[in-house]
Amino acid sequence: MAIPSGAVHDRMREAAALPGPIHLHLWQDRSLFLGVIPDPVEFTPACACLLVGLDLPFHIAVDDGPMVSTPLALVPPGAEVRYYSESGLLGCCFLDVLCRDYRLLSSRLHPVSDNLHGDDGPFAAAVVESFRRLYLDPVDPAGVYDRLVESLALPSAAPEGRIEQAVAGVVASVRLTAAANLPNSYYANEAGLTEEVLSRWFRQQTGLTLRRYRNWHRLFLSAWMMQQGISLTDAAQEAGFSDAAHFTHVFREMVGLKPSFIQRAMAYTRIYLAGMLAVDGAAAGNDDGRRLS
Numbered sequence: 001m002a003i004p005s006g007a008v009h010d011r012m013r014e015a016a017a018l019p020g021p022i023h024l025h026l027w028q029d030r031s032l033f034l035g036v037i038p039d040p041v042e043f044t045p046a047c048a049c050l051l052v053g054l055d056l057p058f059h060i061a062v063d064d065g066p067m068v069s070t071p072l073a074l075v076p077p078g079a080e081v082r083y084y085s086e087s088g089l090l091g092c093c094f095l096d097v098l099c100r101d102y103r104l105l106s107s108r109l110h111p112v113s114d115n116l117h118g119d120d121g122p123f124a125a126a127v128v129e130s131f132r133r134l135y136l137d138p139v140d141p142a143g144v145y146d147r148l149v150e151s152l153a154l155p156s157a158a159p160e161g162r163i164e165q166a167v168a169g170v171v172a173s174v175r176l177t178a179a180a181n182l183p184n185s186y187y188a189n190e191a192g193l194t195e196e197v198l199s200r201w202f203r204q205q206t207g208l209t210l211r212r213y214r215n216w217h218r219l220f221l222s223a224w225m226m227q228q229g230i231s232l233t234d235a236a237q238e239a240g241f242s243d244a245a246h247f248t249h250v251f252r253e254m255v256g257l258k259p260s261f262i263q264r265a266m267a268y269t270r271i272y273l274a275g276m277l278a279v280d281g282a283a284a285g286n287d288d289g290r291r292l293s
Helices: 006-017 100-108 122-136 141-152 161-177 184-191 195-206 210-227 232-239 244-254 259-268
Strands: 022-026 031-036 041-043 049-053 058-062 068-070 072-075 081-084 089-094 110-113 116-118 269-273 276-280
Touching: 022 141, 022 210, 031 122, 041 244, 049 058, 049 122, 058 072, 058 116, 068 110, 068 116, 072 100, 072 122, 089 122, 122 141, 161 184, 161 195, 161 210, 184 195, 195 210, 210 232, 210 244, 210 269, 232 244, 259 269
Parallel strands: 022 269
Antiparallel strands: 022 031, 031 089, 041 081, 049 072, 049 089, 058 068, 058 081, 072 116, 110 116, 269 276
């Protein structure tokens, strides 16, 4: 992807210099980021994600597809994604790992290119407005999840059928043991499956390997620990990465941002766990209450 230049690049740098608050909501089945991402991003998401331009359409390309401008984009896990926003202000919802959200949303949106769905009609307008309100208005954090599910009309996160239930059980176990380097045989034994069947079912339902999903969850553990004042190196090792370099590689691959961005952003980032405020970086006086024009 060509790096924007000229006036666009200047506006992006201005946005980086004047950051607004960042809100990161983490729930058991989905996650929501709302805030400024000032630089072009290239990443391969571990979960399906819905990107929303909160004030302007953004530019996105997936795999070998063309760069397009859209207010809303849906991409599956494992796709090679490149995007940037002239304002930098975006919402990013990481959807359920079982891909039930992805299957439902992709049926409502229009195929733009391989592995990219978008929309610029009434549905997109309603979603953009809903995400803007979640970012700008003082909403009870405990109610954000319900607002998100309602605005996207997401299905129940409860697994259905033997395969979904088995994979969901493994996902829950991985979350509890992500910091440990347990072999696939451990999770297969827990699920009462052979390793071969578990690997096949897990990839079939999630589009991921067990190892990749475990690293995905470790990123959230690391970010939370860094918010607690733990150094990047220590947080990476505590979360189960071999070292800081391993964490940095996975972070850039799956999220597309430099860990240094997260370190800088900690001062104005609020992290909510299941609707409860876990960390308030803005409490130090760095939340300037910036609003969209």
